[in-house]
Amino acid sequence: MYQLDLANLSLEQFLAEYWQKKPLLIKGGFQNFQDPLSADELAGLALDEQVDARLIQRSEGSWQLDEGPFEHFEGYGEQDWTLLVQAVDHWHPAAATLLEPFRFIPNWRIDDLMVSFSAPGGGVGPHLDQYDVFIIQGMGKRRWRVGMPNASLEQFCPHPRLLQVSDFQACIDAVMEPGDILYIPPGCPHDGIALEPSLNYSVGFRAPAQKDLFGGLADYLLDFQIDGERFSDPGRLASESPGAIQGRDLAEIRQLMQAMLSDDDLISHWFGSYISQAKRELDLQEPEPHYQAEEIAEYLEEGSVLGRLGGLRCCYQQLDANADVQLFINGDRFPLPATELATARLLTDQPQLDEAACRHLVQTPERLGFITQLINQGYWYFIE
Amino acid sequence: MYQLDLANLSLEQFLAEYWQKKPLLIKGGFQNFQDPLSADELAGLALDEQVDARLIQRSEGSWQLDEGPFEHFEGYGEQDWTLLVQAVDHWHPAAATLLEPFRFIPNWRIDDLMVSFSAPGGGVGPHLDQYDVFIIQGMGKRRWRVGMPNASLEQFCPHPRLLQVSDFQACIDAVMEPGDILYIPPGCPHDGIALEPSLNYSVGFRAPAQKDLFGGLADYLLDFQIDGERFSDPGRLASESPGAIQGRDLAEIRQLMQAMLSDDDLISHWFGSYISQAKRELDLQEPEPHYQAEEIAEYLEEGSVLGRLGGLRCCYQQLDANADVQLFINGDRFPLPATELATARLLTDQPQLDEAACRHLVQTPERLGFITQLINQGYWYFIE
Ligand SMILES: O=C(O)CCC(=O)C(=O)O
Ligand SMILES: O=C(O)CCC(=O)C(=O)O
Numbered sequence: 049m050y051q052l053d054l055a056n057l058s059l060e061q062f063l064a065e066y067w068q069k070k071p072l073l074i075k076g077g078f079q080n081f082q083d084p085l086s087a088d089e090l091a092g093l094a095l096d097e098q099v100d101a102r103l104i105q106r107s108e109g110s111w112q113l114d115e116g117p118f119e120h121f122e123g124y125g126e127q128d129w130t131l132l133v134q135a136v137d138h139w140h141p142a143a144a145t146l147l148e149p150f151r152f153i154p155n156w157r158i159d160d161l162m163v164s165f166s167a168p169g170g171g172v173g174p175h176l177d178q179y180d181v182f183i184i185q186g187m188g189k190r191r192w193r194v195g196m197p198n199a200s201l202e203q204f205c206p207h208p209r210l211l212q213v214s215d216f217q218a219c220i221d222a223v224m225e226p227g228d229i230l231y232i233p234p235g236c237p238h239d240g241i242a243l244e245p246s247l248n249y250s251v252g253f254r255a256p257a258q259k260d261l262f263g264g265l266a267d268y269l270l271d272f273q274i275d276g277e278r279f280s281d282p283g284r285l286a287s288e289s290p291g292a293i294q295g296r297d298l299a300e301i302r303q304l305m306q307a308m309l310s311d312d313d314l315i316s317h318w319f320g321s322y323i324s325q326a327k328r329e330l331d332l333q334e335p336e337p338h339y340q341a342e343e344i345a346e347y348l349e350e351g352s353v354l355g356r357l358g359g360l361r362c363c364y365q366q367l368d369a370n371a372d373v374q375l376f377i378n379g380d381r382f383p384l385p386a387t388e389l390a391t392a393r394l395l396t397d398q399p400q401l402d403e404a405a406c407r408h409l410v411q412t413p414e415r416l417g418f419i420t421q422l423i424n425q426g427y428w429y430f431i432e
Numbered sequence: 433m434y435q436l437d438l439a440n441l442s443l444e445q446f447l448a449e450y451w452q453k454k455p456l457l458i459k460g461g462f463q464n465f466q467d468p469l470s471a472d473e474l475a476g477l478a479l480d481e482q483v484d485a486r487l488i489q490r491s492e493g494s495w496q497l498d499e500g501p502f503e504h505f506e507g508y509g510e511q512d513w514t515l516l517v518q519a520v521d522h523w524h525p526a527a528a529t530l531l532e533p534f535r536f537i538p539n540w541r542i543d544d545l546m547v548s549f550s551a552p553g554g555g556v557g558p559h560l561d562q563y564d565v566f567i568i569q570g571m572g573k574r575r576w577r578v579g580m581p582n583a584s585l586e587q588f589c590p591h592p593r594l595l596q597v598s599d600f601q602a603c604i605d606a607v608m609e610p611g612d613i614l615y616i617p618p619g620c621p622h623d624g625i626a627l628e629p630s631l632n633y634s635v636g637f638r639a640p641a642q643k644d645l646f647g648g649l650a651d652y653l654l655d656f657q658i659d660g661e662r663f664s665d666p667g668r669l670a671s672e673s674p675g676a677i678q679g680r681d682l683a684e685i686r687q688l689m690q691a692m693l694s695d696d697d698l699i700s701h702w703f704g705s706y707i708s709q710a711k712r713e714l715d716l717q718e719p720e721p722h723y724q725a726e727e728i729a730e731y732l733e734e735g736s737v738l739g740r741l742g743g744l745r746c747c748y749q750q751l752d753a754n755a756d757v758q759l760f761i762n763g764d765r766f767p768l769p770a771t772e773l774a775t776a777r778l779l780t781d782q783p784q785l786d787e788a789a790c791r792h793l794v795q796t797p798e799r800l801g802f803i804t805q806l807i808n809q810g811y812w813y814f815i816e
């Protein structure tokens with residue numbers, strides 16, 4: 049398991065001084081770093097049509113972008129290109145463990161692990177992202193420059209699917225070596241150019257915009273056929289100007305919407321379900337035939353351990369200590385009694401369930417039934 | 433023009449005592465009532481594929497529903513059926529004038545004019561609606577029963593597309609004659625059975641539900657690519673339970689949504705645009721070729737008058753007396769300076785523009801350009 053080493057910085061200091069504020073180079077953030085996958089394995093993933101991959105190439109100042117799935121990588125030459133594969137945590141359990149050291153930020157804020165391989169000279173060009181990212185240097189060396197957000201930077205498209213940013217002033221300019229970690233907050237321009245064949249691992253975050261939230265809530269109301277209240281106006285006065293939308297009416301419309309946002313249960317249930325939905329393909333493999341609860345109990349009592357499907361989004365919410373626990377898995381909500389908080393935590397806090405955790409899950413018929421269902425959906429699977 | 437006669441009731445009394453509260457039979461609400469269309473004309477509309485029409489028939493206790501467009505009405509017999517045509521105001525200017533006496537309720541709350549023809553014995557069966565309605569009796573006589581909202585009433589479907597309600601206690605039970613008007617608030621069970629071949633005109637209202645509002649706002653943000661702010665958490669503390677959606681985070685999410693609802697301009701612009709969108713086909717006829725502004729000026733100075741396209745939704749909003757006027761026509765927003773309030777009122781308050789109104793519209797180049805655009809879109813047209 050990878051262990052994050054912030055050197056002379058405490059986690060609290062990192063959060064207070066850098067998180068969402070300014071970039072930071074963490075030299076030796078992972079001591080004795082071992083790549084969880086090889087460049088060849090990454091190339092192999094990029095052949096899979098379920099996997100999102102792009103190859104970005106620079107030649108004589110112009111940019112080219114090819115989209116996966118790829119058939120081979122011949123013809124790209126020895127330099128100036130980068131292969132980027134999204135959501136590698138969905139497909140490669142060892143690579144997925146790179147997300148774990150960053151779980152001091154809660155699950156729902158974490159997006160995915162992107163992995164890139166760059167030939168010498170390779171990079172995607174200077175650009176901005178809207179989300180925080182930790183970029184881990186694997187094999188090779190890459191020079192990274194990072195600047196502070198700057199409203200005067202101009203964005204442009206050197207290729208229809210590539211958004212870059214004009215030249216920026218760097219506050220970090222360093223050659224990264226295996227195990228070094230670069231933290232980049234949203235809006236900071238950055239540019240990485242490989243000096244040697246390099247692997248880079250991007251632990252990416254997500255932060256819904258207001259538009260996403262309203263879109264998500266509207267979809268939820270539609271899916272669950274929650275109409276809510278209708279506008280009503282028993283106190284209406286005769287209108288002098290039929291064309292006018294009166295301030296009073298608009299205030300009532302707004303009030304009606306605000307009332308829905310004030311509904312604790314609705315907002316909690318919607319948000320958990322919304323934020324736990326997978327955005328990209330999962331490597332779902334339903335066991336065939338399904339397991340019987342008795343079989344599961346037997347395996348788990350014998351010491352089998354369970355892994356959570358890579359990229360599966362899991363979180364829970366408890367409004368107060370006596371309230372039901374709302375557990376959310378891949379967009380579905382499972383209400384659990386307050387006494388089952390430990391169960392919700394095991395399933396969401398940990399990507400693997402060790403023997404003790406598995407024993408907990410077979411202790412009551414309800415838990416056993418539930419984990420049986422989750423295993424039969426392909427959400428958890430036997431590791432040993 | 434139809435003139436509403438509330439007899440011994442003032443408009444203020446009607447609004448205070450009945451509107452959205454309890455049903456009311458207004459005997460002789462229109463004195464010397466003349467039908468704006470004939471049963472034959474209505475049948476003709478039901479042949480048009482752009483027009484929404486249904487025919488509901490009862491035979492030996494079972495219900496049948498046929499949907500338009502119809503080819504003929506042979507075979508329906510002499511009794512026990514009703515032909516209903518939606519949004520007749522979109523297709524029949526004379527019928528559309530029946531909406532005008534009800535404009536003491538503002539435009540944005542008015543939906544459309546539905547017209548029904550019933551053979552003796554015809555009706556759609558006892559049912560509830562979610563919206564207010566004024567039902568005007570035209571030719572013939574029909575017995576109407578209306579009850580108060582009652583949670584113990586059961587709804588059922590005697591036909592997949594027909595929702596009826598169990599037997600109810602009537603607080604109004606009357607034979608309606610030409611010019612009588614029945615006001616029915618949302619949720620009041622009602623049942624009309626024709627005693628003679630009858631025309632009924634339903635002035636229908638609309639009242640968006642919370643779901644509609646959130647759906648409408650989400651669509652607007654998408655259409656206008658308004659992302660809004662992203663969630664941010666520069667004050668984050670290390671999470672002890674990565675799976676938890678902390679109360680503080682959920683509160684921030686809610687706060688982010690509330691902030692958008694608190695944006696006066698956004699909400700006003702969205703709501704006007706949302707509520708002025710046509711839900712059904714309009715009888716749009718763009719003039720071909722388009723008019724030049726000079727031609728329009730000439731016609732209007734010579735005394736031509738303009739009519740507004742039937743069913744076109746028009747409204748305006750002014751947040752305060754010095755603010756710009758936001759004019760909304762068929763989903764589009766036109767910001768006008770505060771000094772143009774009169775222009776917005778002419779266009780939205782009145783379904784026809786008389787000579788004085790037309791002179792106002794050619795007085796400045798801006799107004800002339802605007803009315804030229806509206807005429808060339810088919811939204812207003814020359815009546816004479
Ligand atoms: O690995 C790369 O070349 C791109 C990394 C990056 O820019 C990011 O993760 O934001
Ligand atoms: O005209 C009819 O038969 C139906 C009228 C009605 O129920 C309504 O407008 O709500």
Ligand SMILES: [Co+2]
Pocket residue numbers: 175176177238
């Ligand atoms: Co980036």
Ligand SMILES: [Co+2]
Pocket residue numbers: 559560561622
């Ligand atoms: Co009705």
